[in-house]
Amino acid sequence: MPEILDQAPTILDRARAKVLTDGVGLDEAEILAVLRLGDEHLPELLQLAHDVRMAWCGPEVEVEGIVSLKTGGCPEDCHFCSQSGLFTSPVRAVWLDIPALVESAKQTAATGATEFCIVAAVRGPDRRLMDQMRDGVKAIKEAVDIQVAASLGMLTQEQVDELVEMGVHRYNHNLETCASYFPNVVTTHSWEERWSTLKMVRESGMEVCCGGILGLGETIEQRAEFAAQLAELDPHEVPLNFLNPRPGTPLGDRPVVDGKDALRAIAAFRLAMPRTILRFAGGREITLGDLGTREGLLGGINAVIVGNYLTTLGRPATADLDLLDDLKMPVKALSATL
Numbered sequence: 204m205p206e207i208l209d210q211a212p213t214i215l216d217r218a219r220a221k222v223l224t225d226g227v228g229l230d231e232a233e234i235l236a237v238l239r240l241g242d243e244h245l246p247e248l249l250q251l252a253h254d255v256r257m258a259w260c261g262p263e264v265e266v267e268g269i270v271s272l273k274t275g276g277c278p279e280d281c282h283f284c285s286q287s288g289l290f291t292s293p294v295r296a297v298w299l300d301i302p303a304l305v306e307s308a309k310q311t312a313a314t315g316a317t318e319f320c321i322v323a324a325v326r327g328p329d330r331r332l333m334d335q336m337r338d339g340v341k342a343i344k345e346a347v348d349i350q351v352a353a354s355l356g357m358l359t360q361e362q363v364d365e366l367v368e369m370g371v372h373r374y375n376h377n378l379e380t381c382a383s384y385f386p387n388v389v390t391t392h393s394w395e396e397r398w399s400t401l402k403m404v405r406e407s408g409m410e411v412c413c414g415g416i417l418g419l420g421e422t423i424e425q426r427a428e429f430a431a432q433l434a435e436l437d438p439h440e441v442p443l444n445f446l447n448p449r450p451g452t453p454l455g456d457r458p459v460v461d462g463k464d465a466l467r468a469i470a471a472f473r474l475a476m477p478r479t480i481l482r483f484a485g486g487r488e489i490t491l492g493d494l495g496t497r498e499g500l501l502g503g504i505n506a507v508i509v510g511n512y513l514t515t516l517g518r519p520a521t522a523d524l525d526l527l528d529d530l531k532m533p534v535k536a537l538s539a540t541l
């Protein structure tokens with residue numbers, strides 16, 4: 204498609220001036236032009252995304268740990284998720300107790316991580332879960348020097364206020380995909396319901412962590428739409444996942460995202476959001492492999508999760524930390540995040 208190739212120098216030059224020099228993210232049409240760049244432009248694109256990240260975020264990489272307080276048995280039907288109780292996937296409801304939560308926070312802090320995110324597979328928290336959070340956050344704060352984040356689904360205003368009062372400083376709630384594709388992926392709640400929780404979190408003063416999954420069957424145009432919608436929300440952090448098709452889920456047979464498309468997407472999201480913490484999340488091992496982790500970190504990514512993901516095994520913590528050392532990217536210190 205020669206007309207697209209002809210646009211390549213234009214969009215890269217435009218991004219260099221707008222994003223790298225002025226710190227203004229690309230709009231939806233510009234993001235789409237980046238996603239359509241040919242493979243021959245990928246090295247230049249990744250270099251630009253890396254330059255943007257270094258210019259507007261700096262060299263530090265945020266390391267985070269994640270623990271599941273309640274795993275599996277969720278009443279929602281997100282088609283990619285093995286924690287839904289509506290599919291035949293093998294993850295069944297399990298609750299963690301408070302001593303195990305504190306132990307996990309200690310192990311996470313020992314890796315040098317500054318963030319410890321408590322996750323529960325629920326539509327939204329009930330009283331029991333909020334009480335467990337209150338006890339868990341208190342116990343962690345007494346025992347471990349680490350910031351506590353939470354991911355508990357959709358919230359009411361009262362629950363937002365309660366989490367702030369507990370001292371939860373960041374809340375994760377993913378939009379998962381763009382508004383126009385969301386009904387193909389989730390039918391038990393709407394994109395707008397997720398958006399409204401995110402607005403309440405933002406107004407509460409908690410940091411907003413919001414991302415999604417690529418490779419759900421969305422088009423390239425919808426990928427650009429999603430990046431633009433995230434940029435409008437302007438989250439503090441964006442976890443970017445690539446679908447790891449889980450057996451027994453409705454998307455269990457989908458192909459994994461091609462490695463080059465994944466790198467192009469990482470760079471495009473960075474150019475849409477020059478200042479956000481852009482984190483590699485689940486699925487990167489199968490999409491990118493070890494080499495891709497390195498290329499992603501040199502192509503716009505500036506946060507990683509250490510250790511296990513929620514339902515599948517990630518790379519060992521030490522492999523990521525060795526890689527950061529190798530790339531001369533310092534791990535962000537706790538004092539720098541307060």
Ligand code: SF4
Nearest residue numbers: 277279281284287324
């Ligand atoms: S709400 Fe969360 S845990 Fe529940 S099915 Fe959807 S993604 Fe999975």
